[in-house]
Every structure is written in C-alpha cells, then in structure tokens.
Amino acid sequence: EVQLVESGGDLVQPGRSLRLSCTASGFTFGDYAMSWVRQAPGKGLEWVGFIRSKAYAGTTEYAASVKGRFTISRDDSKSIAYLQMNSLKTEDTGFYYCSRVNVVAERTDQDYWGQGTLVTVSS
Amino acid sequence: SYVLTQPPSVSVAPGKTARITCGRKNIGDKSVHWYQQKPGQAPVLVVYDDSDRPSGIPERISGSNSGDTATLTISGVEAGDEADYYCQVWDSTHEPYVVFGGGTKLTVL
Numbered sequence: 001e002v003q004l005v006e007s008g009g010d011l012v013q014p015g016r017s018l019r020l021s022c023t024a025s026g027f028t029f030g031d032y033a034m035s036w037v038r039q040a041p042g043k044g045l046e047w048v049g050f051i052r053s054k055a056y057a058g059t060t061e062y063a064a065s066v067k068g069r070f071t072i073s074r075d076d077s078k079s080i081a082y083l084q085m086n087s088l089k090t091e092d093t094g095f096y097y098c099s100r101v102n103v104v105a106e107r108t109d110q111d112y113w114g115q116g117t118l119v120t121v122s123s
Numbered sequence: 124s125y126v127l128t129q130p131p132s133v134s135v136a137p138g139k140t141a142r143i144t145c146g147r148k149n150i151g152d153k154s155v156h157w158y159q160q161k162p163g164q165a166p167v168l169v170v171y172d173d174s175d176r177p178s179g180i181p182e183r184i185s186g187s188n189s190g191d192t193a194t195l196t197i198s199g200v201e202a203g204d205e206a207d208y209y210c211q212v213w214d215s216t217h218e219p220y221v222v223f224g225g226g227t228k229l230t231v232l
Contacts, residue, residue: 037166037223044207045158045209045211045226046223050220063221097165102171107171108213109172110156110166111168111171111177
C-alpha cells in the first residue's frame with residue numbers, strides 16, 4: 001500500500017525557516033518525481049514545486065511565489081522528500097501536502113497524496 | 124500567466140448530472156487532471172489525462188477535453204460527491220510548470 005506521511009509543520013515567526021519531510025512507503029521511491037502542494041486556510045490548491053527522479057537528474061522546479069526561498073530535495077535511501085522553507089512569510093501559512101507524480105506510467109498526475117502538515121507563520 | 128478558470132460553485136439535485144468546467148485557451152492541447160477534495164481531507168485523483176479514471180473511481184465520473192474547455196462530468200450525483208473539485212495542467216514549455224484551477228464547490232441539493 002502506497003503511503004505518504006508529512007511531518008515538520010509548526011508555528012514559526014516571519015523570516016524564520018522550517019523543514020518539512022515526506023516519508024514514503026509501499027513503492028520504489030527513487031523511480032518517481034515528488035511534488036509539494038499547499039493550501040491556505042479556506043483557499044484553493046497551490047503548486048509549490050517538484051523534484052524529478054534521479055533518472056532525470058533529480059532537478060527541481062518551483063512556483064514563482066517560493067522560488068529562491070524554498071528548496072526541495074530527496075533522500076532515496078530513506079524514501080524521504082524534503083521541503084526546506086526559508087525567509088517564511090505570513091502568506092506561506094497553510095497545509096502542505098506531498099504527492100507522488102506518476103512519471104513511471106509516463107503521466108504527470110499526482111496519484112497519491114499525504115494527509116498534509118500545517119505550517120503557521122505568525123509573530 | 125497560465126490561468127485555469129473554474130466556476131466557484133455548481134449545484135445539482137441528487138440523481139442528476141453535474142458538469143464542472145475548466146477553461147483556458149487551447150486547453151485541449153494539454154492533458155488535464157481532476158482532483159476531488161472533501162473537507163478536512165487530502166485531494167484525491169479522480170480523472171487523469173483528460174478522461175482516464177484511477178482504479179476505484181466509479182464510471183459515473185468522467186472527463187473530456189476539447190478546444191478551450193475541459194469538463195468533469197458526474198452522473199447520478201450522490202450526496203457523497205459533495206466536495207471541491209480542482210483541475211490541473213502540467214506544462215513544461217513555460218513557467219509555471221504546474222497550475223491548478225481555482226476550484227469548484229459541488230453542492231448536492
């Protein structure tokens with residue numbers, strides 16, 4: 001059974017940093033791209049970024065709103081994807097979801113999602 | 124920038140058909156995915172590549188995509204279908220690479 005579990009969400013002050021983790025199980029983690037999506041309270045889904053598999057050099061892409069502040073990385077030996085968030089702003093508040101991108105099937109949909117972790121940026 | 128336009132809300136009586144649209148110029152040239160999100164839950168993929176369903180998604184949920192509009196159709200709507208629905212497009216030709224529509228709240232009357 002595919003499972004994704006996010007952790008690391010917390011209350012932090014503006015300007016501080018936070019690292020989220022996404023621990024995967026039930027599939028060959030290294031074969032898949034992983035994506036982060038966030039959702040502000042009462043708002044819609046917003047793509048944050050994704051990291052390709054090592055087969056595609058593990059390169060990353062980011063939304064303009066987080067580029068230069070957020071960094072996605074992966075540790076395939078531990079089946080974990082990370083989201084390092086620096087210079088946090090109040091507008092970064094929300095639930096953060098990790099998801100699997102089904103590139104193995106040559107698709108771009110996100111077929112499995114974690115339950116999310118809450119990040120609150122406030123003074 | 125790349126914007127996908129969805130109606131904020133759609134209402135339908137039980138047993139009827141709900142259609143949720145996702146609009147953008149020439150969206151028919153892209154693959155569109157649809158996600159269902161119920162309150163307090165993570166999104167769930169219900170349609171990928173315009174019209175394919177993951178295992179476990181009922182046949183009464185279907186998708187289509189042509190021209191400037193992609194459509195998610197739910198036939199025989201049930202109370203359990205009440206949720207927010209989001210369309211999504213991946214486009215590696217320009218930034219942003221991934222875009223979600225604003226979401227549509229489906230209300231079952």
